Every structure is written in C-alpha cells, then in structure tokens.
Amino acid sequence: MQINAMNQFEIMHLVEHAKVGRLACVHEGQPYVIPMNFVCRLGYFYSFTTYGRKIEWMRVNPQVCLEFDDISGTNNWQTVIVVGEYEELTDDPEHLAARNEAHALLSKRAEWWQPAYVKTVIRDHVRSLEPVYFRILIKEMTGHKAVK
Amino acid sequence: MQINAMNQFEIMHLVEHAKVGRLACVHEGQPYVIPMNFVCRLGYFYSFTTYGRKIEWMRVNPQVCLEFDDISGTNNWQTVIVVGEYEELTDDPEHLAARNEAHALLSKRAEWWQPAYVKTVIRDHVRSLEPVYFRILIKEMTGHKAVK
Numbered sequence: 156m157q158i159n160a161m162n163q164f165e166i167m168h169l170v171e172h173a174k175v176g177r178l179a180c181v182h183e184g185q186p187y188v189i190p191m192n193f194v195c196r197l198g199y200f201y202s203f204t205t206y207g208r209k210i211e212w213m214r215v216n217p218q219v220c221l222e223f224d225d226i227s228g229t230n231n232w233q234t235v236i237v238v239g240e241y242e243e244l245t246d247d248p249e250h251l252a253a254r255n256e257a258h259a260l261l262s263k264r265a266e267w268w269q270p271a272y273v274k275t276v277i278r279d280h281v282r283s284l285e286p287v288y289f290r291i292l293i294k295e296m297t298g299h300k301a302v303k
Numbered sequence: 304m305q306i307n308a309m310n311q312f313e314i315m316h317l318v319e320h321a322k323v324g325r326l327a328c329v330h331e332g333q334p335y336v337i338p339m340n341f342v343c344r345l346g347y348f349y350s351f352t353t354y355g356r357k358i359e360w361m362r363v364n365p366q367v368c369l370e371f372d373d374i375s376g377t378n379n380w381q382t383v384i385v386v387g388e389y390e391e392l393t394d395d396p397e398h399l400a401a402r403n404e405a406h407a408l409l410s411k412r413a414e415w416w417q418p419a420y421v422k423t424v425i426r427d428h429v430r431s432l433e434p435v436y437f438r439i440l441i442k443e444m445t446g447h448k449a450v451k
Binding site for chain 2: 174175177179180181184185186187188189190216218219220221222224226232234236238
C-alpha cells in the first residue's frame with residue numbers, strides 16, 4: 156500500500172461530499188470531538204449550532220481541528236485534516252456580512268443544519284435554542300489517500 | 304426531534320460495530336484528529352499504529368477523546384464520546400500482558416490493523432515501521448441518539 160498526498164481538487168471534493176466533519180476543540184488540555192456539518196467557502200468552513208459546552212470552550216481557546224474522511228476499507232480511504240481557528244459570527248455589525256453568508260450557505264443544506272436548531276429534548280430537559288453561527292479559518296489543510 | 308441518552312448496551316453495540324473511531328489529542332492547545340481502528344475490552348480501547356506525531360503528542364499529554372458515530376440522516380444518528388487517557392504498551396515486562404492482549408484482540412481485525420504496519424510510502428519517503436501498541440483508559444463514556 157502507498158499513501159499519497161491529495162491535491163487541492165481531491166481535498167475539496169472530499170470535503171464537499173462528506174456528510175459530516177469531526178470538530179475537535181480543547182479545554183485545559185482535554186480534547187473533545189463532535190460530528191457536525193460544515194460548508195466550505197473561500198478559506199473558511201461555516202457552521203451553526205446551539206449554545207453549549209463546545210462553544211464555551213472555543214471562545215476560550217479558538218484553536219481547532221476538523222477531520223473529514225471517506226473510508227471504504229483498508230486500502231481504500233481518504234482523510235483530510237484542517238488546522239483552523241474558531242471565529243464566532245455574532246449579531247455585531249462587523250460580523251453581519253459573514254453571518255448572512257453563513258446563513259445562506261447553510262440554508263442550502265437545510266436537511267443538515269436544521270437539527271441543531273429545532274426544539275430538542277435531552278433527558279427531559281428542553282435544550283437551549285440560542286443559535287450560534289461560526290466559521291473556522293483554514294490555517295492548514297492537508298489530505299492523504301491510500302493507493303494499492 | 305428528541306435527543307436521548309444511549310444505554311450501555313446501545314453504546315457498546317455502536318462502538319463494536321463502528322468501522323473506525325476518531326481519536327483527538329492535543330499539543331500546546333492545538334487539537335489534532337485521526338481516524339483509527341479500536342477494539343474495546345474491559346474498560347480500555349486498544350489500538351496499534353506506527354510511530355508518528357500523534358504518538359509524540361500523547362506521550363506528552365495523555366488526555367484524549369474518542370468519538371464513534373453512526374449517522375444516517377438528520378433524525379437518525381447516534382454518537383458516542385469517550386474521555387480517556389493514553390497508555391503506551393511498551394516492551395517492558397509490566398506491559399507484557401496488556402500488549403499481548405492488544406495483539407490478540409487487534410489480530411482478529413487483521414483487515415483493519417494491518418495497514419498501519421505494512422510498508423507504506425508517503426510522498427516518496429518510506430515510513431517508519433516502528434510499531435506502537437497503546438490503549439485508552441475509559442474515564443467517561445456517553446452516548447446520545449436522535450429519536451423522531
């Protein structure tokens with residue numbers, strides 16, 4: 156088996172066709188991983204969620220990692236790793252354009268972003284519905300694939 | 304949609320049937336995520352890889368997170384998060400029993416663990432073949448699933 160670097164086309168193809176990415180953030184040396192949906196555009200990954208622990212953590216430490224993969228078997232897999240920085244898209248005028256762009260991009264994948272926003276019940280507690288838009292600045296994005 | 308906690312049976316079923324888990328580790332506040340294969344047994348996740356950056360990082364900071372999921376769609380997903388601690392299974396006599404157990408468990412999934420060990424070529428450089436066995440002590444393991 157040979158492991159090759161993926162080119163930019165291959166990386167973007169994987170990222171755009173992956174159902175979910177896995178977002179890792181850190182709090183006091185302890186990492187945490189969550190599957191989420193992302194839309195990539197012009198150097199950023201856009202996403203949307205409800206307020207929770209991961210948002211608290213990324214506000215304190217914006218250093219994050221995204222991972223996308225397509226794994227069919229031992230000799231047939233691709234994986235893309237993104238080293239990035241969390242940027243919250245608040246209601247502030249300075250974020251308005253980016254926030255609108257995030258909304259427009261994510262709306263196209265309504266089937267995916269809605270679940271984070273619909274009223275959910277976790278262990279009999281009604282979950283906060285405070286929406287949080289954010290984007291991940293791509294600092295480094297690399298991909299590798301297995302070749303027989 | 305409702306999000307419910309998974310019980311222990313559901314958690315173990317997902318973990319044992321997931322093709323891969325995503326392992327997150329941290330170096331100086333920067334997280335890093337890699338898809339890997341794990342076998343769960345008696346409070347630990349066992350795995351095997353070749354020496355590389357992730358091993359260096361986990362030797363310095365053993366705090367890790369594992370994520371397993373089964374995502375079919377918006378209203379049909381399960382995800383398990385493990386907060387854990389990296390333990391390397393060296394050649395030392397104190398690790399011998401655990402290392403042998405790791406080898407026995409992982410050998411049963413030969414199709415999955417072999418790729419980390421077979422001779423691979425990355426961008427024309429032959430990759431180190433130094434094998435590293437390790438396990439992740441489960442400190443906390445929780446699962447959530449979507450229910451329509």
